[in-house]
């Protein structure tokens with residue numbers, strides 16, 4: 296590697312639980328990786344200090360001269376303004392309101408800083424270095440506590456009029472559906488996110504259903520159960536969980552199908568915890584999508600799982616500088 300050139304960038308993925316920082320070269324190789332807890336509960340100032348600390352530590356850990364670094368890309372939860380570099384609001388980061396994150400980091404590091412929505416950054420990571428490498432029309436779903444999304448059109452992230460596009464988790468899939476965190480009823484997130492699935496199970500416990508296999512008999516007990524166990528017992532025909540899991544996959548299929556008929560992408564990439572289910576998720580999901588979209592839109596469509604795991608966001612953010 297030629298260290299006289301500024302051929303390295305820093306990518307940061309700011310999450311409610313962890314901050315991931317990577318130093319990446321122009322081939323998408325990670326030179327240095329660091330993951331730190333966010334401690335979001337300690338408030339706005341502490342979280343900002345934590346981001347700065349993580350980046351500094353990663354530079355020190357890499358043994359690289361800061362002069363080789365071209366800039367910092369950071370993926371943050373939104374809504375935010377990419378151009379102004381301001382995070383307006385972040386539900387998982389208490390106290391975060393109108394934070395000029397780009398300016399704060401530029402002043403601290405004296406480097407160019409690019410801000411992006413975290414889900415957009417993750418999808419961009421997969422587009423550049425993962426499952427979607429070289430794919431120019433791509434839709435990505437990040438399936439975690441909530442559901443985020445990213446849309447790549449003709450090789451570019453689609454932001455919408457004021458950076459609010461691709462909130463795929465908040466498309467309405469059922470007008471009479473459950474209340475979502477966003478205030479709307481029947482959003483995809485209310486069915487197919489980890490939170491949605493657990494809430495649906497809680498509702499069924501209240502109605503008197505039980506799961507002897509999971510020892511689920513109180514609504515509080517749902518908090519400690521992993522998504523993996525829920526899917527496992529659902530497949531064994533567990534009464535409490537099987538309908539909820541089936542419903543989660545069906546509604547995800549509806550959400551994917553909607554995007555496929557609107558945008559006719561070449562690929563839909565799925566990311567996040569639920570994708571650990573692999574083919575057990577993909578097979579019924581593809582079936583659901585196929586049932587609902589134009590055959591011509593399905594014919595060449597790939598529905599696949601991301602390859603970069605929890606590094607997708609940071610890698611994507613780092614690549615925004617190129």
Ligand SMILES: [Zn+2]
Pocket residue numbers: 464465475476477478479482484
């Ligand atoms: Zn919603």
